[in-house]
Amino acid sequence: MPFTGIEPHTPAYRGMLLALFAGGVATFSQLYAVQGLLPVIAGYFQISSSQAALAVSSATLGLALAVTPWAIISDRMGRRKVICVALVSSVALGLLSTQSANFEALVVIRFFEGVALAGVPGSALAFLVDEISPRAVAVASGTYISGTTLGGLAGRLVASFVGDPAGWRWGIAAVSIMAAIATLFFLLKAPDAQGFEPIRNQRLRAIAGKFARAFRGKMALVYAQGFLLMGGFVAVYNYLAFRLEAAPYLIPPSLAALVFLAYLSGTYTSVASGKVVAKLGRRNTLRISILVSALGLLGTLAGNLVLIILGLLIFTAGFFAAHAVASGWVPVLATGARAQASSLYNLFYYVGSSLLGWLIGIPFIHYGWGSVVLSVAGLQVLAVILASFLSKNDPSLRS
Numbered sequence: 142m143p144f145t146g147i148e149p150h151t152p153a154y155r156g157m158l159l160a161l162f163a164g165g166v167a168t169f170s171q172l173y174a175v176q177g178l179l180p181v182i183a184g185y186f187q188i189s190s191s192q193a194a195l196a197v198s199s200a201t202l203g204l205a206l207a208v209t210p211w212a213i214i215s216d217r218m219g220r221r222k223v224i225c226v227a228l229v230s231s232v233a234l235g236l237l238s239t240q241s242a243n244f245e246a247l248v249v250i251r252f253f254e255g256v257a258l259a260g261v262p263g264s265a266l267a268f269l270v271d272e273i274s275p276r277a278v279a280v281a282s283g284t285y286i287s288g289t290t291l292g293g294l295a296g297r298l299v300a301s302f303v304g305d306p307a308g309w310r311w312g313i314a315a316v317s318i319m320a321a322i323a324t325l326f327f328l329l330k331a332p333d334a335q336g337f338e339p340i341r342n343q344r345l346r347a348i349a350g351k352f353a354r355a356f357r358g359k360m361a362l363v364y365a366q367g368f369l370l371m372g373g374f375v376a377v378y379n380y381l382a383f384r385l386e387a388a389p390y391l392i393p394p395s396l397a398a399l400v401f402l403a404y405l406s407g408t409y410t411s412v413a414s415g416k417v418v419a420k421l422g423r424r425n426t427l428r429i430s431i432l433v434s435a436l437g438l439l440g441t442l443a444g445n446l447v448l449i450i451l452g453l454l455i456f457t458a459g460f461f462a463a464h465a466v467a468s469g470w471v472p473v474l475a476t477g478a479r480a481q482a483s484s485l486y487n488l489f490y491y492v493g494s495s496l497l498g499w500l501i502g503i504p505f506i507h508y509g510w511g512s513v514v515l516s517v518a519g520l521q522v523l524a525v526i527l528a529s530f531l532s533k534n535d536p537s538l539r540s
Contacts, residue, residue: 149277153332157272158284160331161265165288167228167323168261170296171235171254172200174316176378177297177398178304180386185309186244190383191502197379198495199248203255204262205491211260212267212484213348220268221334227260228324235317239310255491262289262487267479270472272335282469286411290461294404295319301398355482360474362527366427366467367490369524370434372497373517374460377438379498380505380513381453390446403453407461414462415469424531427466431528434459435521442514463524 147153175182175196183193215223234254241247265285273281296316304312378401384390385397410430417426437459440452471486472479497520504512 147272147277147332147335148274149280154273154277154281156330156332157269158281160327161269161281161285162288162291163323163326163330164224164228164261164265165285166292166295167320167327168231168258169289169292170299170316170323171231171320172204172258172296173197173293174235174296174300174313175200175251175309176375177301177382177401178309178312178394179379180382180394180397181301181304181309181312182244182247183383188244189506190380191499191506192244194379194499194502195248196244196251197375198499200251200255200258201375201491201498202495203252204259205255205488205495207256207259208262208484208487208491209352209481211264212481215260215264215267219334220264220271221331223260223264224268224331225328227257227264228320228327231257232317232321232324235313235320239314239317259487262483264483266468266472266483268334270479272332278469278473280412280415282472283412283415283465286461286465286468287408290404290407290411292323294401294408297401297404298398301395301401305393305395305398351478351481352485354478355485358474359531360471360482362531363467363470363474364486364489365527366463366524367486368493368497369520369527370431370460370463370467370493371490372493373438373501373520374457375494375498376501376513376517377441377453377456380502380510381441383505384510385446389444400450400453403450403457406454406458410458410462411465414465417462418466418469423466423470424528427463427528427531428525430459430463430466431521431525432459434463435518438514438517438521442511 147157179190179193179196182188182196183190186193211223211227231254234250234257238247238250238254241250266282269281269285270278296319299319300309300312300316303315381400382394382397385392385400386394414426414430421429434456437452437455437457440455441449443449443452468486468490471482474482501513501516504516
């Protein structure tokens with residue numbers, strides 16, 4: 142009998158979810174670890190907040206540029222093997238970055254660490270869709286996204302708690318060790334591929350054809366969601382710590398890093414979004430999630446610290462629900478070009494993170510937090526407008 146996918150509530154299904162959850166933790170704990178150390182890094186190297194943000198943007202840029210090559214490799218090598226290579230090499234580069242002699246060296250090594258990490262988001266959802274029963278994809282993809290949220294949270298907190306008293310080098314080292322443990326868990330739990338068929342001797346024209354299919358219909362509008370929403374999301378977290386450490390709050394870096402606990406709201410909503418999609422459809426769930434995130438963003442304008450944290454919780458919850466819907470939508474739509482479509486989504490997603498996460502820091506330096514909120518709100522408004530063009534009547538984009 143042909144393989145029809147791993148069914149829910151089976152040991153193989155649970156193993157797959159646990160493995161991808163661990164892969165998400167390993168990837169995003171490393172990718173964003175330095176975000177919790179930006180004030181420490183800025184002080185150590187005597188640079189501005191916008192310059193320090195390049196330590197984040199360089200890694201996300203490396204990831205953005207490498208997701209497409211990794212997708213091509215995964216068509217030949219297999220999703221599971223690509224993820225294994227990516228995780229092991231990224232841990233090695235993470236440890237190497239702790240030996241950086243200057244900020245420029247740190248930025249360069251972080252770029253190549255992002256290149257290595259690109260193998261995971263470039264292959265994870267395709268791996269999941271290849272192996273999991275179609276009726277379980279929405280919930281399973283949400284579980285992977287929840288692993289990315291916890292990884293992002295753990296990486297930032299561990300790096301900050303260790304790096305504030307001991308220095309940024311020790312902060313990054315602690316996260317690299319944590320990622321090594323998660324990588325080992327992935328190696329032990331990820332099932333052997335059964336639904337994947339390697340594509341060999343693929344010509345350039347065939348590869349280009351697959352990427353063309355990944356742009357069919359209105360799928361570029363889904364990719365745009367990743368670019369706009371992720372760019373705004375990273376900008377908020379890049380510069381909020383600088384705001385909290387300045388007057389009138391004067392919160393030390395290790396305590397300011399506690400704002401990353403807001404990621405827990407995203408861990409919940411990234412999974413819950415799959416159930417909402419079943420009731421309201423993807424388009425409606427996406428628009429509602431963005432609007433919820435926008436309301437939370439406006440809450441961060443308050444002068445009261447409690448209201449700022451509450452706004453951040455709502456902002457984060459809405460963002461991760463939107464991201465789970467958009468990213469989970471892509472491989473379902475891109476039949477026959479899943480790896481390419483996932484890589485394109487990640488390309489737009491992380492270019493947005495790199496470019497907008499850095500650019501929004503420029504008005505922040507000159508005009509303060511209000512300029513960050515105004516810039517990110519503008520991105521969210523554009524995302525809602527574009528999402529409204531994803532018509533239910535389009536057979537390639539039915540919700």
